[in-house]
Amino acid sequence: MxxxxxxxxxxxxxxxxxxxxxxxxxxxxxxxxxxxxxxxxxxxxxxxxxxxxxxxxxxxxxxxxxxxxxxxxxxxALGDTGAMAGHSPEPTRKAVAGRAGDRGGLTTMLPTADAQWVGAELTARFGMPLWSFTLSATDANRWAIRLARLATGRPKVLVFGYSYHGSVDEAFALAGPDGTTISRPGNVAPPVPVGLTTRAAVWNDLASVETALAHGDVAAILTEPALTNIGIVLPEPGFMEGLRTLATRYGALLMIDETHTFSTGWGGATRAWGLEPDIFVIGKSIGGGIPCGTYGLSEAVAAAVTRHTDAGDADIVDVGGVGGTLAGNALSLAAMRATLGEVLTxxxxxxxxxxxxxxxxxxxxxxxxxxxxxxxxxxxxxxxxxxxxxxxxxxxxxxxxxxxxxxxxxxxxxxxxxxxxxxxxxxxxxxxxxxxxxxxxxxxxxxxxxxxxxx
The missing domain is CATH 3.90.1150.10 (Aspartate Aminotransferase, domain 1)
Structure with a gap:
């Protein structure tokens, strides 16, 4: 060289x-x-x-x-993944034009039949049985992190140094000396010291993951199947399987963000590599250029959340900080249905x-x-x-x-x-x-x- x-x-x-x-x-x-x-x-x-x-x-x-x-x-570049379906794919363009035209109603706070179709398609691809929609993967990560904390009763999230999860505050963290968690260089005005919300580990280092989980305060391991935004860093053999094993052993949820790694195939790395997440997040590409995102929950996580909401411990309908007025809007769902059904085949x-x-x-x-x-x-x-x-x-x-x-x-x-x-x-x-x-x-x-x- x-x-x-x-x-x-x-x-x-x-x-x-x-x-x-x-x-x-x-x-x-x-x-x-x-x-x-x-x-x-x-x-x-x-x-x-x-x-x-x-x-x-x-x-x-x-x-x-x-x-x-x-x-x-x-x-x-393709919009840094947002245009993975190509720019203005014809099925998506027609669906958007139809919703904006004669059909009308871009956002109404009412569900459409497209939502169930998209949910079923996402289940077929990624395995999660239950879905909720957002306007970006950042939103999906934020809201899913809240649900993970609610389901487990634990405060912290484990992330990997230089992983990418949008602008989620908890994700701008690195593993520091002596098991500490430090802020990534350039992080803009974090609301609290990142060590209060996050434990950080080193990618491809299962020992660092186990050390972080051993504290017993991690609600979820939030990870991509491969690092992407710092350059593609692939998982070494056994690493993703090791994360699943350690999450189960220490009572944490495994939360997989496939916003970029959806490039792996029709069902992302989750299907291609046989991954088993408890929570799944994706955004950008599934709407063909129209802002959208979604998170999927396992039956067990959904049941844990429901127990808390039924008991009055949390409100995911109004004041709980989960959801937004434009999330799940008719335009985004029409775009997702067309893109998933007819373009990203x-x-x-x-x-x-x-x-x-x-x-x-x-x-x-x-x-x-x-x-x-x-x-x-x-x-x-x-x-x-x-x-x-x-x-x-x-x-x-x-x-x-x-x-x-x-x-x-x-x-x-x-x-x-x-x-x-x-x-x-x-x-x-x-x-x-x-x-x-x-x-x-x-x-x-x-x-x-x-x-x-x-x-």
């Missing part, structure tokens, strides 16, 4: 930044004109674009995005996973050819390369492998050549409309931009 020449990298990055600025004058102007927006963007994370300003959307369809400067891109996943396998092979070939100290991991229809080898086995190792200059160079170089990657990290996701030509083009561009590091 040969290290990257940092002086050469700096020169290449400067050149790509200049190309990006020159090619996108309309996006830059719109960004500069957005003086009534905090940070000049609708959400501050939209500033995570290496060129100094984000591209502005004109239109998107399938696996393509066109910006306001007229550039069309092969989109492997078993056949679609088969094609998406096959393309991700070809994508990964193309990246690995270039890594090998140019002897880069990099690695790539695949999670079904999702793949991600890291600037380290061997691949990280913990969130802490993955965080330590971050390289801002290489990130900026790779994102800008790809973008300037018509390829969009997830701006937060080097993740690529396939959708049902991604085709072999998109992947072949990525392979060509990836080889070109990494070759420049060696020239």
């Amino acid at each position: 040969i290290a990257v020449d940092r002086a050469r990298l700096a020169g290449l990055l400067a050149a790509e930044q200049g190309t990006y600025a020159a090619a996108n004058p309309r996006s830059r102007a719109l960004y500069e004109e957005a003086t009534n927006l905090f940070g000049h963007v609708p959400m501050t994370w939209m500033n995570v674009w290496s060129g100094g300003f984000p591209l502005y959307l004109d239109h998107a369809r399938g696996a393509r995005i066109t910006d306001v400067d007229g550039h069309t891109y092969a989109d492997f 078993p056949e679609a996943f088969e094609g998406m996973i096959d393309l991700a396998t070809v994508f990964s092979a193309g990246v690995q070939a270039a890594i090998d050819e140019f002897e880069l100290p990099w690695s790539i991991a695949q999670l079904g229809a999702r793949a991600e390369y890291r600037f380290t080898s061997p691949a990280p086995r913990t969130g802490e190792e993955s965080a330590a492998a971050a390289d801002d200059e290489l990130d900026a160079y790779m994102h800008l170089a790809m973008c300037n050549r018509g390829i969009l990657m997830t701006p937060f990290h080097n993740m690529a996701l396939m959708c049902p409309d991604t085709d072999a030509a998109d992947v072949e083009r990525h392979t060509e561009v990836f080889r070109e931009v990494v070759a420049a590091l060696r020239a």
Whole structure:
């Protein structure tokens, strides 16, 4: 393996930044004109674009995005999973248009028949028998954590360092020295010290999990089946099975968040790997771009919650902090029914996973050819390369492998050549409309931009 020449990298990055600025004058102007927006963007994370300003959307369809400067891109970011079904898939578009049109009633506080259809479909895919709907996976995690605490009578949640569960306060935690729990760097104004609500463990380290659970105060282990937002960090053989065993042994619930790992297949990693959660959470992708989320409960967890509510210990109807006026609205449910029923089908996943396998092979070939100290991991229809080898086995190792200059160079170089990657990290996701030509083009561009590091 040969290290990257940092002086050469700096020169290449400067050149790509200049190309990006020159090619996108309309996006830059719109960004500069957005003086009534905090940070000049609708959400501050939209500033995570290496060129100094984000591209502005004109239109998107399938696996393509066109910006306001007229550039069309092969989109492997796909809304950081929110558009895993592709942009505006036709069945979802028709369902949304129908609900907004002649059928009417986008949100009414009344249930629709779509809700039971979606619940039954989710049960078929993920196994949980009972479901409740939200507007995001963050909401689903928050509300499910409350129910886990109610069901177990315990105050704390166990999370893994650098796992991703949206903006849930309890999740921004790392394992500190001597069994302590500390806040992740950059955590914005946590309401209380994170150690009061959370115990943190190290991914792929069952001993650290057992040490945390031994205190007897953990209501639930909240985990992804693989770390995703710090770069894909896969579970080692036996790790997920070990979590199930330890949760049962110490009286904690196993709460699995598949918001990103749904890329594993039609039933996510839960079905593909035979996982057995007590609570299940998913969001983003199941609505085809319409805000939605959901959590599923086992019969045992639901019964424990019901015992408390029947006894008057908790109110999950009004003041209990579980639910929201727009959650389970008619528009979201119509979108979920169409997306799950007609777009993200078993056949679609088969094609998406096959393309991700070809994508990964193309990246690995270039890594090998140019002897880069990099690695790539695949999670079904999702793949991600890291600037380290061997691949990280913990969130802490993955965080330590971050390289801002290489990130900026790779994102800008790809973008300037018509390829969009997830701006937060080097993740690529396939959708049902991604085709072999998109992947072949990525392979060509990836080889070109990494070759420049060696020239």
